[in-house]
Amino acid sequence: MTEKFDYIVIGSGSSGAPLAARLSEDPEVTVLLLEAGPPDRHPLQLMPLAFPRVAMGSIGTWQYVSEPEPELYGRNLPVPRGRTLGGTSSINAMIAIRGNRRDYDDWAGMGLPGWSYEEVLPYFRRLESHWRGASEWHGGDGPVRIEPVAGPDLMWDQTMAAAEAAGIAFNDDPNAAEQDGICRMEATVGGGVRSSTARVYLRPIAGKRNLTIRTGALARRIVVEKGRAVAVEYGTASVARAEREIIACGGAINTPQLLLLSGIGPADELRASDITPVHDLSGVGRNLIEHPNIINEYELRDDLGLTRHLRLDRAAQAAARWFARHDGPFAQTGTLANLFVRTLPGLDRPDVQMMCLPMSGDARMWLPGVQSAFPARLSARCGFLQPKSRGWVRLRSPDPRDPPRIQFNMFSEPDDLAAMVRAMELSRELYAQEPLARLIVHEVRPGDGTQDLAEYIRRNGATRSHPVGTCRMGVGEDAVVDGELRVRGIDGLRIADASIMPMITSGNTNLPCIMIGEKAADLIRGRQLPISELPPSHF
Known part of the structure; x- marks a missing residue:
């Protein structure tokens, strides 16, 4: 019919x-x-x-x-x-x-x-x-x-202070006149x-x-x-x-x-x-066209951020709270800030975006006495905003x-990789500032002492699903x-x-x-x- x-x-x-x-x-x-x-x-x-x-x-x-x-x-x-x-x-x-x-x-x-x-x-x-x-x-x-991402475990104040120390100004609204600066994350979330x-x-x-x-x-x-x-x-x-x-x-x-x-x-x-x-x-x-993505990650000295809510007993409580009232730790996305920065002189708009998270990108739930605790971490997703590579x-x-064949040809244009290196250097600069620096034990990704960032990005870079x-x-x-x-x-x-x-x-x-x-x-x-x-x- x-x-x-x-x-x-x-x-x-x-x-x-x-x-x-x-x-x-x-x-x-x-x-x-x-x-x-x-x-x-x-x-x-x-x-x-x-x-x-x-x-x-x-x-x-x-x-x-x-x-x-x-x-x-x-x-x-x-x-x-x-x-x-x-x-x-x-x-x-x-x-x-x-x-x-x-x-x-x-x-x-x-x-x-x-x-x-x-x-x-x-x-x-x-x-x-x-x-x-x-x-x-x-x-x-x-x-x-559209609501701001908010919560006591996001570590916004420390991240904001570190950004100011790195010379990155606060921007109250990146969806208004200009993008530049650090801003609180806003999400397509309503009532949790x-x-x-x-x-x-x-x-x-x-x-x-x-x-x-x-x-x-x-x-x-x-x-x-x-x-x-x-x-x-x-x-x-x-x-x-x-x-x-x-x-x-x-x-x-x-x-x-x-x-x-x-x-x-x-x-x-x-x-x-x-x-x-x-x-x-x-x-x-x-x-x-696709935005490239690379993760920069740091281990924290103390039990800070959102990772602690992934201990299985705490996660069960947080999940029950969300199902009952749509609030609590599981009612927000876990991404605390956006940073938009121009990394070269003469640009008419930011070329790098960094998204900061008070947890690891691959954090998992764990059960005391059965599994080892997942360490508390900070992470940043770094990306280039105007890639030239085409797939x-x-x-x-x-x-x-049958699924289609997909080829991004990522980094086929050398300028894209150079921009990603600048993005990761910016991330490292941010997390080297106080008060974040005193809270960090060491860099997990790419790792303390890693100098060849271009090689690391080629071996670990992915997309932003854009x-x-x-x-x-x-x-x-x-x-x-x-x-x-x-x-x-x-x-x-x-x-x-x-x-x-x-x-x-x-x-x-x-x-x-x-x-x-x-x-x-x-x-x-x-x-x-x-x-x-x-x-x-x-x-």
Whole structure:
């Protein structure tokens, strides 16, 4: 049986859920939202501190793995993506960063009107209920709750004092006029619960008559007839036809995979994968951009930070407290601060981001008398914000159930590795300052005395799970979508997710993806929020 809907949205993640919800605001249209994974019913998906276990586990994820990375000694990098309602917004670290205002001005400067920061800021405001309340920078009544990460064990005061000693100024709001400096971490958390797009956009309208949500519905192919996208084949043998438009929102990995499965992409590459080309579009799957990541870690002298809450008896109490009241240690993400720093003269925006945690990145629970205690540690996730290296996504086979091939080509551009070395040097400088220095026993990663940081990074570096760019927005022949997110050469088909970003944003990508979903809904409906008049930069 073939069903008919006005709009079909493929993927319920950071962009897809808000897009489907906004389209369904018009009672005269019908919307079908397809999600390959299950509903977001597991409690750990809602518990903020549980995000590492969720992201790297089997609860609502695709656990992809990259091809051997040439500049990383052939290592395969993990590529976890969301496979559940809410997509990656249901498994990520919940860090609420928009990127730098100049990122979006650069997009507009590439011949993409409508994407300057003045034009996208209204959508950032519309999506959020910010703890500061409504202002020229923030929204006060949007779906996504944003709150500061707070708690007695975060070691904020010591970290802030060390940053000041290192010459890094305090910035009260990196999502306002400028990013530079150290700021308290803000997260997409409301009332101690993850504010995923499934929870805040879809759950409040569950049962709405003109919105149909199908889980366990893996899209197999977009059907194109006479140059127009008209239907989606999904599941085992289901077909849904779109009377108006189909919008792919699978993210930077799954959206190019679906287009390639549908015969939309580089023709020679499609033939090599036994796919009949429908539309030769060279940019599909190209221009993969990802933030590199490296961890710097220190062992503490005393039982400080969050690690002590992982002793099994304490963890049971903290978990019970969260289930009962949604507060306590497990109600926050455990990431205490963001630092945005310019490490070279003449830069117009920060090039390095450091996220500070009062625990180890691989801390585990332990039971006295049975397992040895996991030592109390501090850690920093260091990354370069504007990488030049580019990778790709390709088909492994014509079977949509097979994972795609992913190649980041990380550090294929030497400047990226040099920037990562500067990021780790900055981290070491921070933790060498008082009062942190007196609390530290020694450096665990890369280890006291390690001098060849470039070698360490090549052997241990990974990604930040921020893949973007594989169906990039632009005006050239290698662009996949135009400034209104329409796929070039195919009528009735748009893309709205991280894959359309022509350049990666300077920070975490969840909020930008939600913004893209919000803006896409208005583009489809022929609307535009009033442009913001921004105050001048104070930098």
